[in-house]
Amino acid sequence: MSSEPDVSDDAAARIETVRVEDEMEQSYIDYAMSVIAGRALPDVRDGLKPVHRRILYAMHEEGISSGSSHRKSSSIVGETMGNFHPHGDKAIYDTLVRMAQEFSMRHPLVDGQGNFGSVDGDPAAAMRYTEVRMAPIAEELLSDLEKDTVDFQSNYDDRLQEPTVLPAAFPNLLVNGSSGIAVGMSTNVPPHNLGEVIDATLHLIDNPECTIPDLMEHVEGPDFPTGATIVGRNAIRKAYQTGRARLSVRADYHVETTETGTDRIILDELPYQQNKSKLVERIAEMANEGDLEGIRDLRDESDRDGIRVVIELKRGANTDVVENQLLESVLEQTFGVINLALVDGEPKVLSLKELLGEYLRHRKEVVRRRSQFELDEAENRAHILEGRLLALDNVEEVVDTIRNSEDRDAAKEALKEAFGFTQEQADHIVRMQLGSLTSLEAAEIEDEYEEVQATIERLETILADESELLSVIKEELREIKAEYAEERRTTIVEDTGTVTDEDLIPNEEVVVSLSEQDYIKRVPVETYSAQHRGGKGIIGADLKEGDRIATVFTARTHDHLLCFTDQGQVYRLKVYQIPEMSRTARGTSAVNLLDLDDEEEITAVVATDDFEEDEYLTMATRNGYVKRTGAEEFENILSTGIIAISLADGDELVDVEVTNGASDVVLGTEKGMAIRFDETDVRSMGRNARGVWGIELEEGDRVAGVSAIREADDRTLLTVTRRGFGKRTPLSEYRRQSRNGKGLVDIKTDERNGWVAAIEAVAETDHVIAMSDDGQIIRMPVAEISTVGRNTKGVRVMAIDADDQLAGISVFPEPDAES
Structure with missing residues (x-):
């Protein structure tokens, strides 16, 4: 038997061999x-x-x-x-x-x-x-x-x-x-405003050669059903000219101040197609992870009347900064415009003028076909009415003709032969009722005939004259606009470029204080008027019972700070992220800003804005170690901090100074000793290094601070003690030695003075802020503090209560003296 399939010749002829890929x-x-x-x-x-x-x-x-x-x-x-x-x-x-x-x-x-x-x-x-x-x-x-x-x-x-x-x-x-x-x-x-689109269409009808900018005088931009705001007109212009663009759409919101004085941000409208519940969830997630700072509470109060998402801010939070962070992260999204549509069955990307032009082309065809349809109907009706009018003029003869006919068909033929009626007219006349032969009926037919003739004339004019056809389209568009047009919902604002958080905050000098229980705040330095030295100052913080001030420093709100802790860690902090509060406020928990460990305290702060090429961070520990590390190693700081120095057991980081590779370093101790040596005596080391000996300490003594000076420096060295006394001494009195020596006597630390709290190189025009453990604070010109030699007691800088002591000082240029 043959194994070939039984296929007829016709079927075989229909089999076509093709390549699979084709x-x-x-x-x-x-x-x-x-x-x-x-x-x-x-x-x-x-x-x-x-x-x-x-x-x-x-x-x-x-x-x-x-x-x-x-x-x-x-x-x-x-x-x-x-x-x-x-x-x-x-x-x-x-x-x-x-x-x-x-x-x-x-x-x-x-x-x-x-x-x-x-x-x-x-x-x-x-x-x-x-x-x-x-x-x-x-x-x-x-x-x-x-x-x-x-x-x-x-x-x-x-x-x-x-x-x-x-x-x-x-x-x-x-x-x-x-x-x-x-x-x-x-x-x-994107959707648009009906009234604006119709106005642009009318303009295009009247001005076929108009440009897209001409049309944009009528169509302001997309008009989303959810409102919100489009940022930037350039993208809208590009969308209308090319058919493609990316629009930035921003949620609408307003700020309310509560009875307690805190602010809340209320979201009123969301970008088109943005999921509200996912938006709220995202804000909550970012706030919990610390990516959005200053948010205390978040709730959705939306109902049938509209959107209302309430973002409660923390006391002291900078509302402008929170707004900016929200806009950068969640409240602004992109709408990609692609004006792609089928034109004669083929996909095509269209400009605004092309979109309106294609619609007009369609609408002209619709009105033309409708007019032809209505003309045909009107002419048919006129033809019937002409027959009826002829029948009424010859009513007796018509009736006799119908009556004398054998049947309907014979009557129709007789009418056509006798009066010249067409088939349609004859059919209609045969079906007419006798009641329609009254004189009143005849008058109504004549009136209708005149109306139909007017309609025919109007429709013929529309079909013959395109301007008349376009007038019909315009009138119908105006009627649609009058019936359905609504006010615009989406607003459009100019794009002012990227606004950073710094742009929203004045770059001013502030005083930052941090307590042992990690309460932190900032206060504008102008809050503290300059006083004469020796005063008690004013209350600078309302501390909790058992809490004490650990650190005080001055900085500018735009500064990015490196915060060094006693445990050798370093954290990065933007000053404006620290809540601004009143002079007597306690502050907010620093855990919201810095991931400090328990018992970890900030002991030194350096502004990274001061860094220049080939600079170093020179660190000193309580036990006398000193270390120099290139500033570039601190460019990338994790939120959890990084190691700045390795410490021996029982040691802690006490102070950090920026040096330029050609500076001298002065170490001051709590018992009033000081040593000056060339910074190059300490080779540059990595972050994980411990450093080398900087000063040989007497038993029971510890390093109080470090200061960097230049060869031709005309500043003085300010030394202040725990009991509020201090002095300035010319730098020339501190001769350069080799590191790891015992140094020279800087200040007497007897019972009156107490131990040294800090040392700082200061200029004549500087101001100094001093703060006590209990939160008393005083500001004074450095010039108020006497310049005396080494090995002296100094003068009273700040009046300290018996159970209080000086926590620290911070020096900043006098505002009028800043360059």
């Missing part, structure tokens, strides 16, 4: 074009995809208009799926839901009853629970559909006819926008 390529192209033209992209003429068009047409066919009662959504989905759209019911219902959402469409095309989802991303209720009917404005898309205004095609099973496009009495693609993803392309047309 067949796959062609099949994929066919599939892609099917998706592009039949599912994913809107038609430029009516702004609808097939599924939207079929849903509206199914409702139209079922008589579910804006004046009818609502119908179950499942009924509409079933009609659409069964007659016109051969796809899943979920896709059809999702489309129906979106057409009913006020936050999705600028002018919803469907009027819904029930749960149709929310801006929180909640899904709509099942289609068996919701009800819909056509929105009034949707009827404007379908108006004159029965007047041969558009082409029809067979539905998927050839049982019914469906429109290939809707007449669309307004530019729906621009008004409601559209989005979709096809094969290898996507569209994202």
Whole structure:
């Protein structure tokens, strides 16, 4: 037996040999074009995809208009799926839901009853629970559909006819926008204000040669249903000129001040298509992780009346900075404009003028076809009326002719032969009732005939003169605008560029204090008026019982600081992140700003803005070690801090100075000794190094601080003690020695003075801030402190209570003396 298959000659002739790759390529192209033209992209003429068009047409066919009662959504989905759209019911219902959402469409095309989802991303209720009917404005898309205004095609099973496009009495693609993803392309047309779009269309009709900037005098920009603000007009201009751009859309908010004096930021409107619940969740997450600072509480108070998300700020938080951080992270998003639509069945990216031009081309065709349809009807009616008028003029003869005829057909033929009636006229006259032969009826026919003749004349003028046709389009557009136009919701502001947190905060000198229990705050230095030395000062902090001031320093609000702790760690801190508070306030917990370990205290602060090329950070420990490390090793500081120096057991980091490689270093001890040596005596080391001996300490003595000086430095060395006494001494009195020596006597540390609290090289025009453990603070000019030699007691700088002592000092240039 033969193993070849039994194939007839006809079947064999129909077999075609093709390469697999060629067949796959062609099949994929066919599939892609099917998706592009039949599912994913809107038609430029009516702004609808097939599924939207079929849903509206199914409702139209079922008589579910804006004046009818609502119908179950499942009924509409079933009609659409069964007659016109051969796809899943979920896709059809999702489309129906979106057409009913006020936050999705600028002018919803469907009027819904029930749960149709929310801006929180909640899904709509099942289609068996919701009800819909056509929105009034949707009827404007379908108006004159029965007047041969558009082409029809067979539905998927050839049982019914469906429109290939809707007449669309307004530019729906621009008004409601559209989005979709096809094969290898996507569209994202933003919604616009109906009144503005119609005004631009009218302008284009009157000025066909107008430019896009001319049209932009009418269309300000997209107008989203959720309002919000578009930042920057350049992107809008690019979108209208090229059809593509990226718009920055920002949430709208306002700031309220509560009765307790704290601020709250209220979100009123969100960017288009932003999920509110995810936005709130993201803000909460960033606040908990420390990426958003200054937020105390967050809650969503939105209801049916609108959006209201409340962001409560901490006391002392800088509202401008929090606003800026929110805008940078969550409140501003990008809307990518892609004005891609089907033009004559092919996808094309369109400018604003092209979008309006294509709509006008469609609308002119609709009005022309409608006018021709109405003209044909009017001419047919005029023809019938002419026959009736002729019959009335010869009523007796007509009646006799009909009466003497054997049947209707014979009567029609006799009328045609006797009076010259056409077939249509004869048919009508034979069906006329006797009651229509009255004189009153005759007058009404004559009036109607005159009206029909006027209509014919008007329609012929429209068809013959394009300017008349355009006048009709303009009048109808004006009527749509008068009926449906609303106030603009989305505002547009100029893009002022990136605003940094520093831009929002004055760059002023502030005093920062940190307590042992980690309460931190900043206060403008102007809060403390300069006093004469020797005073007690004023209250600088309301400390908790048992708490004491650990550190005080001055800085500028724009400074980025390196905060060194006694345990050898270093942290990075922006000064403006420290809450600004009143002079007597306790402060906020530093754990919100710095990840300090228990019992860890800041002992030195350096402003990174001061760094220059080839500079070093020179560190001193309590036990006399000194170490020099290149400043570049501190460029990347983790939020959890990094190691600045390795410490021996029982040692701690006490002070840090910036040196330039050609400085001398002065170490001062608590018992009043000081040593000066060349910084190059200490080789540069890595961050993990311990350092080398800087001074040989007497038993019980410890290093109090370090200061850097230059060879020709005309400053003096300020030394202050725990009991509030101090002095200035010329730097020339501290001769250079080798490191690890015992040094020279700097100041007497007897019972009156107490031990040394700090040393600092100061200029004559500097001011000094001194703060006690109990929070007393005083500001004074450095010039108030006497200049005396070494090995002296000094003068009273600050009056200290018996149970209090000086915590530290900070030196800053006199404001008027700053360069």
